[in-house]
Amino acid sequence: MARVLHTSLVAPSPAGTALHERSLPLTYLDALWLHAPPVERVFFYADATGDQVLSNLKDSLSQALRAFYPLAGRLRLTPGTPNRYELHYQPGDGVAFAIAEYHHAGFDELATDDPTEVAKILPLVPALPAGGALLSLQATVLRGGLALGVTVHHAACDGVSSTHLLRTWAWAAAARAGESAPEQPVIDRTLIRDRQDLYDAFTAPPPRPPSGDDDGGKPLVGIVSPDVQQLLATFTLSKDLLQRIKDAVAREAERRGVPPPRSTSIVAAFGFVWHCHVRAKQAGGASQAADASSGGNRRAYLLFPADHRARLDPPVPDKYLGNCVGPCFVSAPGQEVAAAGAHGLFTACAAIADSIDVVVRGGPGYWDGVMERIIEVFSAAELPLTVAGSPRFRVYDVDFGFGRPVKVDVVSVARTGAVSVAEAHRGGGGGGGVEVGISLPAEGMERFRKCFADAMACLLSSARCD
Template sequence: MVSRTKEESDKFRSPDVADSKLLATFTLSGEILQSIKDRVAGVAARRGAPLPRCTSIVATFAVVWQCHIRAAIGDVEADNKHHGRAHFIFPTDHRARMEPRVPDKYLGNCVGPCFASAPKEEIAAADAEDGLFTTCAAIAAAIDEAVRGEPAYWEGWKERIVEACRDDAPFSVAGSTRFRVYDVDFGFGRPAKVEIVSVAKTGAVSAAEDRSGAGGIEVGIALLPERMDTFRRCLADAMAWFSSSSQCN
């Protein structure tokens, strides 16, 4: 059990602003996710850089993180936060990576944190492709680090969370596409829509499988009205851009 001082606990406490936020759910289709992967591969080829491992969940986190930073930078009240580093903390499943392997029927916790970080100005670059590559590469590198599981990673995770909170409130994730929340039936049918309302308090983004079963991913996010408008426009522009590129291919 980890003990904390009051000062340390205050760093993890969310401000009481949930009532003034808007909660919205967005769906990224399988076609959009494939287009994101293609865009990232194109930037890697153009730069002559290694191709990040861009899975569907990495692609989802990459574009949502990018739009979240763009929305924050577009907020005139956050003018003093345009520079510095952005942090994204999300969990990874270690069950299949343990030695010996944890049985598939194990229902307890077996996750570890991934720490992605990148300069805000690179994430919000004028060339959206470059910003997308930045977020995707940072997220993929964070997963690789967690999978390696070197002693320094396990020993320093608490300090890294505190460091991320010191720079700015880190972006984080609630839920998982692996939970299959739309398959849950407690006797009165499957849910029509699932929302993790705690994101309005924590500032996280929720993740779940596409309720239609078409292979997409749903994300939920809560923001103040003005910032939600900016985030919604940014994501809509990105999805239109990805959709047009997938049709061309």
């Protein structure tokens, strides 16, 4: 475990007008994440050590929290209501900020793309303090660098908002001459129209599959704690590889005599990873046996977040502080997603493109029936593959004045079974690549690595892939 040297409560800076007690009600978009595990990230910075660095991080955090004061408050049940929740801030509230040291593994051992034991990384991310805390931070001194752990309650805000806070904090810490400050967050929950029906559905305890199903007692959410043998690894899809995926899918569409699906780097990246993930699970044997027993019609599911800021009526500002994302539902026959070569890639990418089109066309009406779709997906024989993060967050641009991070991991994927996505930080083929983080037990990781390598080899040899 990391040895915590000091923990302090960092309050928003008192500069200017004093902050008074305030409450910010949760919208139905926040309530969607009320029962979700917190998001845990760790940023690795090389050679960022010394008392001055740690002191500056603490002081600049206070400055950043001035604009993001709701995150210094607490999540609570609104007084006098049975199921209405709010972010409540009062003077004296603050964010727990721990200073720790860790000698069980060195910087180079942890800040790597190679499979690493999750147990070695978990001590670098702090738990949320009891009592409804929304944000917790930990700066851990390593041999050769610094790890900055960030834990956020998802009901408080989405990834767009949390990374907005991080960039604001980094700007305050770096104090770069001539560089404009990030825009202020927009703190106004009245911008989102109320949906009482969805709010009530999302705040209710997560449902389970119908009684009698052989579900092993699993709830309709992911893993609650990582397996002791769990590994975390990062895989990079370069710009060139993403283009090869798009080309292979387009050729397969032409061969089938159908219009090519939407062609973007996100569709290509998600399709490739989903294809590899399903292939790896089927290679494990259990999925194949279950699929055979169901007549070969077992479906595979993928869920990834879609930003609705520009799609709501009225649209919500880009810098809105809160949640404004919803699930994008994807499904296809598992055997077809796992099929070798361009066939499997086409099935995966076409299904993803279709689901994006549904979101784009749906507008505000997209939310009608969303709870039924959630229950359907999580009641399936196998939990869906879910996605955390986005290359749009630009997490590798979070520079506190001592250089960009060498590595950024979303550690909470070990708890949820999700895959994380971000812009590629190395080996990205000149930029434009995507990196994917995944956590699996050792045997599952080896199967996934093999499927990933085989699919890459297929794309590098068009004759083999087509």
